[in-house]
Amino acid sequence: MPINDALRVTLPIRQYLTLMDTLARFQLKAEARRFALGYLWWIVEPLLYVAVFYVVFVKLLGNRQSDFLVFLAVGKLTFIWFSKSVNQAAMSLMTNRGLIGQVNLPKHLFPLSIVQEGLYRQLAVFVFLLLFLTGSGYMPHVAWVWLLPVAALQYLLIVTCGLLAAVLVCIRRDFQMLIQLGTVFLLFMSGVFWDVRALEDTELAGWLMALNPLVVLLDSYRQVLMHSESPDIARLFWVLVEVLVLLIGTMWIYRRLNFWLAQRAVTQ
Amino acid sequence: MSALLTLENVSMSYPITSGASGGRHSVFNNINLALAGGERLGIVGRNGTGKSTLLRIMAKIFAPSSGNVSWASGTTVSLLSLGLGFRPDLTGSENALLACMLQGLSKRDAVAELASIQAFSELGNYFDEPVKVYSAGMRARLGFATALKNRSKVILIDEVLGVGDQIFRDKATAALREEMSEDRAVVIVSHAEAQMRALSTKMLWLGSDGQRAVGDVDEIFALYNQ
Numbered sequence: 504m505p506i507n508d509a510l511r512v513t514l515p516i517r518q519y520l521t522l523m524d525t526l527a528r529f530q531l532k533a534e535a536r537r538f539a540l541g542y543l544w545w546i547v548e549p550l551l552y553v554a555v556f557y558v559v560f561v562k563l564l565g566n567r568q569s570d571f572l573v574f575l576a577v578g579k580l581t582f583i584w585f586s587k588s589v590n591q592a593a594m595s596l597m598t599n600r601g602l603i604g605q606v607n608l609p610k611h612l613f614p615l616s617i618v619q620e621g622l623y624r625q626l627a628v629f630v631f632l633l634l635f636l637t638g639s640g641y642m643p644h645v646a647w648v649w650l651l652p653v654a655a656l657q658y659l660l661i662v663t664c665g666l667l668a669a670v671l672v673c674i675r676r677d678f679q680m681l682i683q684l685g686t687v688f689l690l691f692m693s694g695v696f697w698d699v700r701a702l703e704d705t706e707l708a709g710w711l712m713a714l715n716p717l718v719v720l721l722d723s724y725r726q727v728l729m730h731s732e733s734p735d736i737a738r739l740f741w742v743l744v745e746v747l748v749l750l751i752g753t754m755w756i757y758r759r760l761n762f763w764l765a766q767r768a769v770t771q
Numbered sequence: 772m773s774a775l776l777t778l779e780n781v782s783m784s785y786p787i788t789s790g791a792s793g794g795r796h797s798v799f800n801n802i803n804l805a806l807a808g809g810e811r812l813g814i815v816g817r818n819g820t821g822k823s824t825l826l827r828i829m830a831k832i833f834a835p836s837s838g839n840v841s842w843a844s845g846t847t848v849s850l851l852s853l854g855l856g857f858r859p860d861l862t863g864s865e866n867a868l869l870a871c872m873l874q875g876l877s878k879r880d881a882v883a884e885l886a887s888i889q890a891f892s893e894l895g896n897y898f899d900e901p902v903k904v905y906s907a908g909m910r911a912r913l914g915f916a917t918a919l920k921n922r923s924k925v926i927l928i929d930e931v932l933g934v935g936d937q938i939f940r941d942k943a944t945a946a947l948r949e950e951m952s953e954d955r956a957v958v959i960v961s962h963a964e965a966q967m968r969a970l971s972t973k974m975l976w977l978g979s980d981g982q983r984a985v986g987d988v989d990e991i992f993a994l995y996n997q
Binding site: 526762 | 831834875
């Protein structure tokens with residue numbers, strides 16, 4: 504395919520980040536306008552999750568484990584950041600086909616702006632989570648500082664999976680269904696409802712942690728926030744390596760398929 | 772004046788996705804064209820001859836299947852199509868700001884252009900309402916005003932000017948003639964002959980097999996209407 508240099512699309516990094524931030528903020532604004540509670544949903548949603556967990560697991564199922572509600576809240580409120588962002592990013596090239604058909608931009612801008620939107624929302628969720636932990640008797644501890652690198656690693660994982668999901672859906676819409684099913688599958692396989700450290704089969708626990716980075720991340724959040732301990736750094740490091748390799752590969756795909764993706768998004 | 776945009780033997784085809792043939796559908800072949808600053812090119816052709824696809828190639832959105840497209844250094848291109856590009860939940864002002872930034876303006880420069888976009892589009896207080904409440908004409912006005920004011924060197928207009936009311940169409944036509952200085956160019960696709968005659972300084976006729984003729988407006992329309 505003949506592509507001369509003028510067709511290669513590059514934006515200065517500062518311009519790119521401002522554009523990504525503006526897109527994310529406008530998307531949040533637009534979403535807030537659609538609902539009567541607007542931005543309050545950022546707090547109402549996690550609050551409702553905790554309320555439902557309380558009713559189901561404490562009242563209905565009679566769970567006596569004192570910290571189970573906190574255990575669930577930490578797992579679910581961090582897992583949902585991943586699942587929501589990836590599912591929304593998956594559709595981003597298709598939902599932005601109007602813009603893609605009008606302006607030659609790096610296509611990764613669209614999934615990344617969705618991921619950025621999720622990050623802003625998650626910041627409010629983290630504030631809620633920390634307040635909930637404190638209210639439940641978990642006093643702030645110096646180990647909580649680990650929250651920053653763990654959340655940064657999860658952000659990187661979301662970026663990578665979101666970018667990849669958007670390309671797959673652009674190639675075939677069927678991937679949208681598979682990605683939705685995949686995140687439901689991951690909800691049960693990532694240790695949201697169970698503790699990987701409590702598994703009797705330690706070999707199986709090792710495999711789960713090696714194959715699913717979310718198991719490592721959720722466990723790290725709990726180690727840091729509930730037990731005030733540092734996370735398993737070796738495992739986090741390997742997650743970082745895996746994510747970076749996948750991210751580099753995904754960015755290469757975006758660079759290579761820039762025009763093909765535009766054509767596909769516009770004509771599909 | 773040197774060309775802002777040059778097309779040499781540009782052809783376009785799409786893979787046929789239905790059926791198992793795995794063949795390609797040819798949209799057009801061997802388009803040759805040069806667009807200089809100050810020129811306003813009209814493109815005519817029947818439906819399905821690839822006018823919108825050609826605009827997308829000119830706008831650097833699609834790459835041609837073969838041939839070469841080159842832009843003069845620093846040439847920014849803005850494509851205006853009906854119903855595309857606006858986010859319905861955002862206001863006219865927010866959409867205009869985004870459109871300017873997407874065309875490469877810094878946020879500060881984009882904000883500085885908003886007042887003139889609002890004035891030219893004549894949207895009044897609707898400028899701060901979500902675009903989903905706009906009529907087709909209001910969207911076209913916002914899109915046109917944004918494209919005109921975002922400082923793109925080349926503006927590509929795909930059937931947009933036919934949507935606004937007569938007063939706005941006259942205003943848009945006058946603006947395209949007056950505001951497009953010698954270093955900017957316009958490409959217009961429309962089925963409205965009177966408007967094309969009023970705006971264009973040269974014409975390209977696209978047939979089912981590609982470029983039929985390029986040349987003087989009267990000459991091309993005489994051939995096209997035969």
